[in-house]
Amino acid sequence: MRILENVLDYDYQGFRSKLEREKLEPYRATQIFDWIYKKKATSFAVMTNLSKKLRESLNRRFELKFPELVTRVESKDGTVKFLWKYADGSTVESVLLRYSDRISACISSQVGCVLKCKFCATGRSGFVRDLTSGEILAQILGMEKSENERIGNVVFMGMGEPMLNYDEMMRSIHVMVDPKALKISQRRISISTSGIVDGIERLANEPLDIVLSVSLHAPIDEKRVKIMPIDQKYPLAVLLESIKNYQAIKGKRVTFEYILFDEFNDSVEDAKKLIEILEGIKCNVNLIPYNETGMGFKRTPSEKARKFESFLKSHGIEAVMRIEKGSDIDAACGQLRRRTL
Numbered sequence: 001m002r003i004l005e006n007v008l009d010y011d012y013q014g015f016r017s018k019l020e021r022e023k024l025e026p027y028r029a030t031q032i033f034d035w036i037y038k039k040k041a042t043s044f045a046v047m048t049n050l051s052k053k054l055r056e057s058l059n060r061r062f063e064l065k066f067p068e069l070v071t072r073v074e075s076k077d078g079t080v081k082f083l084w085k086y087a088d089g090s091t092v093e094s095v096l097l098r099y100s101d102r103i104s105a106c107i108s109s110q111v112g113c114v115l116k117c118k119f120c121a122t123g124r125s126g127f128v129r130d131l132t133s134g135e136i137l138a139q140i141l142g143m144e145k146s147e148n149e150r151i152g153n154v155v156f157m158g159m160g161e162p163m164l165n166y167d168e169m170m171r172s173i174h175v176m177v178d179p180k181a182l183k184i185s186q187r188r189i190s191i192s193t194s195g196i197v198d199g200i201e202r203l204a205n206e207p208l209d210i211v212l213s214v215s216l217h218a219p220i221d222e223k224r225v226k227i228m229p230i231d232q233k234y235p236l237a238v239l240l241e242s243i244k245n246y247q248a249i250k251g252k253r254v255t256f257e258y259i260l261f262d263e264f265n266d267s268v269e270d271a272k273k274l275i276e277i278l279e280g281i282k283c284n285v286n287l288i289p290y291n292e293t294g295m296g297f298k299r300t301p302s303e304k305a306r307k308f309e310s311f312l313k314s315h316g317i318e319a320v321m322r323i324e325k326g327s328d329i330d331a332a333c334g335q336l337r338r339r340t341l
């Protein structure tokens with residue numbers, strides 16, 4: 001039996017070439033993408049401006065594969081959390097966040113994660129597999145369809161390390177920004193990485209204007225390595241050097257994520273060290289309230305967190321405390337946090 005390929009796994013050029021190889025009219029790719037990404041079609045049958053013969057040929061060769069929606073939980077503040085199940089039984093989460101001026105999607109790039117950060121529920125559950133580009137995109141399409149809204153911002157801050165699934169992540173981004181597909185502005189897409197230097201170097205050479213967000217969480221290796229084993233492979237000096245190179249090529253501000261853990265990385269000494277290592281990097285620092293997941297870490301009390309923020313600000317660092325969203329639906333969620341971009 002022929003294995004049917006998922007159209008969602010193709011970018012526009014790839015799909016056009018595929019139609020050509022299959023001796024199907026390649027220019028139809030525009031209409032098919034329009035149906036999928038703009039009109040949210042989930043089958044070829046509804047694509048009524050294509051001939052019946054073409055729809056039948058498409059059906060014999062391709063699939064339009066979407067995950068099943070297992071759970072949808074809505075918070076009082078409008079944040080919605082989704083749990084998706086793919087055909088092999090793997091599940092991932094996505095979150096839709098509503099702001100006064102935009103709707104943002106927090107999406108997953110892998111089922112689980114190999115990196116095992118000590119505070120992260122995804123890390124604890126281990127690694128299952130990479131998501132394909134189509135499986136990443138299906139989260140956005142699924143949320144748009146469920147809420148009947150258009151998503152304008154995307155952050156790769158769900159499950160997984162996007163830089164360890166680089167090619168599929170990048171293909172999905174090409175479809176997101178393609179005017180023939182989701183048409184999301186490049187600047188409204190962020191990749192969050194735990195600091196995979198190879199990935200940062202590759203990203204620096206992509207002709208894309210997206211946001212790089214780096215999970216720092218500690219200002220010295222002695223502390224960072226205790227919570228993020230990846231620090232052993234890419235210590236801070238190496239990581240910061242790669243970010244400086246990235247900035248020299250891109251000329252763009254980068255974002256640092258810094259979860260405040262009580263009595264671990266939230267002292268004035270930590271703040272001073274952080275200021276020191278960020279010297280020479282144009283950046284924003286996002287201070288994140290820890291979403292406690294029963295892994296032994298505690299959230300920094302809000303007053304102390306404010307002090308940390310003010311200290312950074314008074315030393316010229318653009319620091320912002322994250323506003324938590326969807327805190328009333330947190331209980332079932334170990335990893336995806338609701339917060340502003």
Ligand code: SAH
Pocket residue numbers: 119120121156157158159160161162192193194195214215257259288289290291292293334335337
């Ligand atoms: N693997 C990538 C992207 C997914 S995690 C990364 O680590 O950057 C996205 C962000 O959520 C990271 O900054 C991560 O450190 C943070 N995070 C993980 N668990 C969290 C929790 N329980 N509370 C708050 N932030 C968390």
Ligand code: SF4
Pocket residue numbers: 113114115116117120121122123124158159160161194
């Ligand atoms: Fe993986 Fe990111 Fe979780 Fe670390 S924080 S285990 S890199 S998903």
